Amino acid sequence: DFNAVKTLTSAVGGVDVCLAKDIKDPDSKLDLPKGEHTIEGEEALAFVRTRHSVGFGGDLSRIELQQQFLGSMMRKLKSNDTLTSPSKMIKLAEAGTKALTVDDQISTIKKLADLGAELGKFDTKNLTFATVPVVDNPAEKIKATVVLKEPQAQQLFAMVRDDVSLTEVKQEKKKEKAAEAARLKGTKAPASEVRVRILNGGAVAGSAQETLSWLQVQEGVTKSENAGNAEQPLAKTTLEYGPDEADQARRLAEIMGLSGAALKPGKSVTNSQGVPAMTLTLGKDFEGAGVPLTTPEKVPEDVQKATADKVECAK
Structure with a gap:
């Protein structure tokens, strides 16, 4: 409910926004000159x-504007000790209980206040805020x-x-990531020397045979075999190997x-x-032979994003 914007902005004493140019929009009835403003109620x-x-x-530009507004509201909540x-x-x-429809678990004023107290610890x-990257629909002559x-x-x-964090990773996460990255560093055995048993642990039926x-045919891993289904399904694909199989x-x-x-x-089987072999278990995240399973560690360049601690001016 957009009317919640009026109620909540007034409850926090207004939200600070910045405009890089004058804006006069007869449709939304926004009329503000270039510069910084504190807005609430109808103006918000x-x-x-x-x-x-x-x-x-268009709508994509409005999404970016709304992200700036929400970031500013969070800064206001933190700066005036509301939380x-x-x-x-x-x-x-x-104000929130009147303006918002919330889950039963946070439907009372006290529960919302407790949630706010937790948010107060948030940096x-x-x-x-991120926007999924898009392009004009190539199937349309008129975009x-x-x-x-x-x-x-x-x-x-x-x-x-x-x-995976879209901002900075916490220190303990950095150590964990470093340990994981270290497993990929070192010598690599020839593909023809890789011995692996393949189990289907939650992927689409037939994935083990497809892999x-x-x-064998495209990558030269000829010492591989289909070992059927795993005993337990896995959310993510894993490769277990013995101490002397790290290069494989x-x-x-x-x-x-x-x-x-x-x-x-771990250990080989x-x-x-x-002869000893590694165990590759295809999890529910497996999308097909040849489709990489590596998750990016950085946000792709074309993803528009902003963090709530920085002031952005509407352009």
């Missing part, structure tokens, strides 16, 4: 609804719609799905586009030929 509603006077004059002041938080929660530099820009859109989705054929694991990871997180140092 007009700000988040305007689109014809910013960017390219840490019980009296201010109760006032905001009262705005870790709040990122009216957009389609996802690939592969950047899927890369962004993968980061969200795998909980086996692809590895690195080669297979390179071929399949596996991340260091997918490599699981005996294959049908009676």
Whole structure:
């Protein structure tokens, strides 16, 4: 409900916005000169609804404007101690219960206030707004719609799905990432020397055989075999290997586009030929032979993003 913008902005004492140019939009009724302003109520509603006077004059430009507005609201909540002041938080929660439809678990003023107290510990530099990259629909002569820009859109989705931060990674995460990356460094065995058993652990039926054929015919991993279905389904594909198989694991990871997180140092198993082999278990994230499973660690260049700690001026 857009009317919530009026109620909540008034409850926090207005939201600071910045304009890089004069904006006069007869449709949204926003009329503000270039510069910094504190807006609330009807004026705040007009700000988040305007689109014809910013960017390219479309919905995508309005999305960017609304992201700037939400970032500014978070800065305001942090700067005036609303989220840490019980009296201010109760006032905001009262406005929220009237303006918003929320889950039953946070439907009371007290529960919303408790949630606000937790948000008070939040650092705005870790709040990122991102817009999925798109391009004009190539099927249209008169451009009216957009389609996802690939592969950047899927890369962004993968980061969200795998909980990869769009801002800075915490120190403990950095150490974990470094350890995972180290598993990929070192010598790699020739593809012809890679011994691996392939299990289907949640991928589409037939994926193990498809991968086996692809590895043997196209990648030269001839010492591979289909071992059927895994005992337990896995959300993500893994490669378990013994201490003396690390060079084989690195080669297979390179071929399949596996991340260091997918490599699981452990023990080898005996294959049908009676010799030690690694175990590749295809998880639910497996999308097909030859499709890399590595999640990007950085946001693709074409993804528009902004963090809530920085002031952005509407253009």
